[in-house]
Amino acid sequence: MLAAATLAGCSSLDVVGKQSVTSFDTILKTIPDQVETDEMNGGFALAAPDGTVRFIWSQDYSKSPLHDVMLELEAKPFVDAGLDTGKLPDNYAAYEGMLMVGTKLGNDQLEYGGEPTALAAYEQIVKKYRQSINYHTSLDHYGVLLGDGNMFEWARDFGTNSATGEIQDKDIVFALNPDPLIAAGVDPEKVNGWAYTQVSTDDGDVWKFLKPFNVQ
């Protein structure tokens, strides 16, 4: 166990983390138009092709106004389905028709060799908060864990994306834990634009609101 701990602390052995950087870079390069600097949130944002949801990650955790990693999505489909935003838990924020859900990773003042880039900011997550990076075995996806079961995932390899199930077999996926939303009044069957479905995970099948996209 000591050896395990020692080895685990050695970042050069983090194959999954390193591979996730390469894979994330592929996404950034595949859809450069959908990646932008998000000055308001102090980082970078990757928008869904339909523009209804964005994955945002901070470039400096000491300056993040809300979360360090989060999803920003339109509140309307959920409000239409019965959402009472006042009943959402603390990790949710409702703002000008948008919902923001995510987590604070830390308060580190991140340092970069040059100008921060979207990829460099992602690398900081891998480097400092590796536990927030996940490999989703059953879908062959990498992902960033946004806390409370919310996540942003992308296919490890677009060429061999081997997930089963039609709706899951996508290149990027925005996933929400439906429980707090349902608790806040959402009727999951009435949410437009989000698929309410079961997702196979390492811990078994779980229900999620999904917005999957192909980006190729």
Added chain:
Amino acid sequence: MESNVLSIRGMTCAACAQRIERTVRKLAGIGEANVNLASEKLFVKYDATALKLHTIKEAVSKIGYEVVDKTDCQSATIPIGGMTCAACAQRIERAIRKLDGIESVSVNLATEKATVTYKPSEVRLSAIREAIEKAGYKALEINSADAVDEDRARKQREIKTLWTKFIIAAVFSLPLLYIAMAPMIKVVRLPFPAALDPMQYSLVYALVELLLVLPVIGVGYRFYTVGFKALIQRSPNMDSLIAIGTTAAVLYSIYNTFQIASGNFLAVESLYFESAGVIITLILLGKSLEAVSKGRTSEAIKKLMGLAPKTAIVLQDGGEKEIPIEEVEIGDIIVVKPGAKIPVDGTVTDGHTAIDESMLTGESMPVDKKTGDAVYAASLNTTGVVQFRAEKIGSDTVLSQIIKLVEDAQGSKAPIAAMADKVSGVFVPVVCAIALLAGIAWFIGTGGDLRFALTIFISVLVIACPCALGLATPTAIMVGTGKGAENGILIKGGEALETAHKINTIVFDKTGTITEGKPAVTDVLTADGTDADRLLQLTASAENGSEHPLGQAIVAGARAKGVELLKADSFDSITGRGIEARIDGHSVLAGNRKLMTEREISLAALEEESDKLASDGKTPMYIAVDGDLAGIVAVADTMKPSSQAAIESLHQMGIEVAMITGDNKKTAASIAAQVGIDKVLAEVLPQDKSNEVKNLQTEGRKVAMVGDGINDAPALAVADIGIAIGSGTDVAMESADIVLMRSDLMDVPTAINLSKQTIRNIKQNLFWAFGYNVIGIPIAAGVLHLFGGPLLNPIFAAAAMSLSSVSVLTNALRLKRFKATTRKA
């Protein structure tokens, strides 16, 4: 002149011996040629310049006898370390057999000893030891003074080392198994360190597994050193299977670790470190249990070896001096106090006591010993202080002979083992081939799934271990012969043990076997109202000076009845007739009918009774007092108390019982009727006993001959099983296949029963050993999977393999519960 001794086989009677003598004596250059039929040996003295030994051998062979050339051979039992399976034993046998001058070699996996008969003129013992070492095993020291203790200590060390290795292996392979399996178990979420999540930290996970498996491989290094060495020498053994299987698993896993390191972290799903680790651990567990069980199979011999005391109290310079047993010399006067053990064999010179000889004979009642009686090493002096003269020391004591005999028996192979030996010899290469073929077939059949093919390959290699096969026979023989020794039944080899269970006819010698062999007073008949005790008193007093066995029997009979013997005023022995004496003022005449007729004494009063006694096989002795017939004292050889019950037991086992005797038919029939003998072979001369046995054999019977000594030796040799009873003498031991240390005939059914149970046990062992492989290999090769059935994980294959040996040993150890046949109340 040079002298030599040749062992001869095929002699059946004295005529054979004479024929051989005549033939050899005709050879030019021969000095003497004497054949000992009992020991089946030809002693020759010859002029070596004119006659070669092989010419003598050829001459004997030409006339139809087999010369067993053991005389210029020596026998050695070499303890061997490092054997793990039957293939190892075979390999060592082959290695030794390749040497010049090797007559025979038998390696017993269970005792871990090689019994080698070799010609010292052609091969030295050191060369044999070297051959063993070259084959990759350890030739240990032979027969040192502390051989017993050393052997025991060595075994203990070996067991301890194996357990230590197992514990080390388990300490590393349990966490290895846990981290390999826990992430796969979805039903229950087992606690698992996130830092080792194989899908998040694949390389760390792989490296930790590698770090955990390395110590396990380290403690199991022998599987690799011995296994690959054997493989290189093209005689693969069980270690080779383990080595190939686990090496394939480890190398494939290391390859995948490199894959992970180079970015293909999904290769984490193709790690087999835990298979290798757990396989080695389970095999070490199996070997540890096996070592403990193997130790228990030879407990009987260890018990025997541990019986002899380490010191003796010797009378020296008028005082008592305690010296080590090795320093006792023949002729020393040894003092043994109550509660002490007799240190060496000898004859009592002073004192009387009761000695418990149960450790040698199984007889529980202590035996009274007085001056002139023999005492044996390891027996226990219970009551008085005795002094005795040392006559046999060291390896010459009866105890040493018994140990040697049991050791030899345990080192021998039963014919039933031949099949297992043959299979073991080709087993490993065949299994390697099956594993390879199955792996290739599945690789092709699954469209190139190397992981699946490797699983099949490893499973077949690991499950197919010939251990159980190799242990099936020797362990049962060891426990069986050991159990026999505990009961005073010395079985001289696996072949005897196996043949004994097939016996359907037993021929008993009469005198000394069915009967006590000592005449005793059976009847006292009086005429004209003479008092029986008075008649016995007068007769015994008259016979007191007689040396005739019948006279001595009457004296003993009177003494046993507490009759006071009177002093004879005169005594005269009349050769061939009887005696005449003057007792208490009376003239006493005791003798046969002829004596009475000559003295004109009428026998009419007891004529009828006399005839009846004769027809019952008794010898009537007529007694006349003061010129008139006073009565008859009848003497006869009495039945042993156990004879009738033993014969009844044999009948219950479906065995026909015959009696062979030189007595006339009437007497023989009478005795036979008393004990329930089925068939009587009467009026047979000693030299014709073997022919009678042969006649029975030609009728298709499997015949055992039970006799008590030298005159029965030819018949004992001819019989399928010769059983020497009672004496434990050198000759009896040499000529018989089974030696019964007691005179109790109940040991005969016990010996047959023991043989039956041992052979049944061997068959069970072979069934399980074969069955296990017959079932296990196809399952491991994926035959069931072909039809939608389960696939055998290599770990379960290793567990099953280890259990197979342990189960065979456990079954063999069940024989320890064997109980001697007892008389019905």
